[in-house]
Amino acid sequence: MPEAAARVPLITIGGFLGAGKTTLVNQILGQAGGQRIVVFVNDFGAINIDYDLVQTRDADRISLKNGCVCCSLNDDFVESVVGFVKQTESPDAIVVEASGIADPRALDSSLAMLETAGMVRSDAKLYVLDAANFQDLEFDDAETIIDHAAVNDIVLMNKSDLVQPEARRKINDLLAEAAPYSQVVETVNCDIAIDMVFGAAPVSSKITKSSGNELQTPQHAKTYQSWSCEFDGLLDREKFEVFAMSLPGKCLRAKGILRFSDAPEEPQLFNLVGYRATVEPKPRTEASALIRFVVIGLAETFDAATLEASFAQVVSEKRNGASD
Numbered sequence: 001m002p003e004a005a006a007r008v009p010l011i012t013i014g015g016f017l018g019a020g021k022t023t024l025v026n027q028i029l030g031q032a033g034g035q036r037i038v039v040f041v042n043d044f045g046a047i048n049i050d051y052d053l054v055q056t057r058d059a060d061r062i063s064l065k066n067g068c069v070c071c072s073l074n075d076d077f078v079e080s081v082v083g084f085v086k087q088t089e090s091p092d093a094i095v096v097e098a099s100g101i102a103d104p105r106a107l108d109s110s111l112a113m114l115e116t117a118g119m120v121r122s123d124a125k126l127y128v129l130d131a132a133n134f135q136d137l138e139f140d141d142a143e144t145i146i147d148h149a150a151v152n153d154i155v156l157m158n159k160s161d162l163v164q165p166e167a168r169r170k171i172n173d174l175l176a177e178a179a180p181y182s183q184v185v186e187t188v189n190c191d192i193a194i195d196m197v198f199g200a201a202p203v204s205s206k207i208t209k210s211s212g213n214e215l216q217t218p219q220h221a222k223t224y225q226s227w228s229c230e231f232d233g234l235l236d237r238e239k240f241e242v243f244a245m246s247l248p249g250k251c252l253r254a255k256g257i258l259r260f261s262d263a264p265e266e267p268q269l270f271n272l273v274g275y276r277a278t279v280e281p282k283p284r285t286e287a288s289a290l291i292r293f294v295v296i297g298l299a300e301t302f303d304a305a306t307l308e309a310s311f312a313q314v315v316s317e318k319r320n321g322a323s324d
């Protein structure tokens with residue numbers, strides 16, 4: 001069995017839809033300074049957009065597609081981690097970004113297996129909490145977020161730039177009660193030092209709050225549904241803006257890599273979290289030039305057919321493609 005020090009350090013990143021998990025992955029990669037960090041990305045939905053946004057070379061980002069890591073992907077995940085660790089030049093560290101609907105406890109058994117086999121050293125478990133969106137959540141959703149946050153070593157109270165000190169204090173109070181062993185760090189764009197996350201002694205094993213049932217049969221508190229499309233073409237910017245404004249209330253999260261007919265060579269990154277939408281130039285990666293768009297919502301209110309029809313009105317040119 002490899003020495004503990006020789007095991008590859010592994011951290012996990014959880015957090016609700018749109019909290020800033022991919023932003024955190026890129027913060028860590030930006031501070032890696034030549035170290036090789038392999039990133040596992042588990043988007044919910046058929047198209048893994050976060051994969052495109054993780055700023056590392058293709059071979060070192062692994063998309064866990066077609067499901068949520070807490071439900072269906074643990075075997076693939078374990079096998080893939082083992083494959084990387086056994087490479088002649090194994091990675092310096094591994095980062096796992098769970099999907100925005102995953103229960104952070106769900107990876108515990110896989111991580112325990114990998115640790116027992118001497119493959120990885122499980123470092124900090126991180127949870128990104130969207131301080132801005134938290135204020136708009138219904139009571140049971142807010143409870144779920146706090147419950148999920150509480151089983152992590154470090155909680156990033158992210159988007160601190162968007163909330164008043166009083167709101168931050170309330171969240172801090174809730175976390176102090178529910179997560180006394182977690183370290184809470186207020187962040188903007190998940191600006192945390194890499195030294196804080198690697199080598200940090202996990203404290204989550206001390207946490208007693210998680211119930212045995214949840215550990216064995218992780219369930220999502222709610223049922224989610226997504227609609228996505230991917231094609232080679234262009235969108236009408238004004239029509240897209242009207243479409244985007246119609247989304248809040250119909251979905252929880254939307255994101256996309258878009259190309260508009262007035263600037264086809266300048267791909268844009270669209271993000272909608274709750275009621276907050278942004279469009280900005282897409283960071284450069286080696287990824288594809290196709291338009292990719294994903295909308296995620298609660299199954300009980302989600303209307304994929306209407307979304308698809310509305311989005312079709314926004315397309316000004318389509319060369320080929322597919323949607324789910």
Ligand SMILES: Nc1nc2c(ncn2[C@@H]2O[C@H](COP(=O)(O)OP(=O)(O)OP(=O)(O)O)[C@@H](O)[C@H]2O)c(=O)[nH]1
Pocket residue numbers: 015016017018019020021022023024043050099100158159160161162187188189190253255271273278
């Ligand atoms: N104002 C503000 N925006 C932020 C901050 N952190 C992240 N964002 C924005 O929030 C949006 C969602 O960020 P992501 O990193 O994609 O969130 P995510 O958790 O990976 O999203 P999913 O994987 O879809 O669940 C993006 O538009 C980010 O630029 C922050 O601290 N402040």
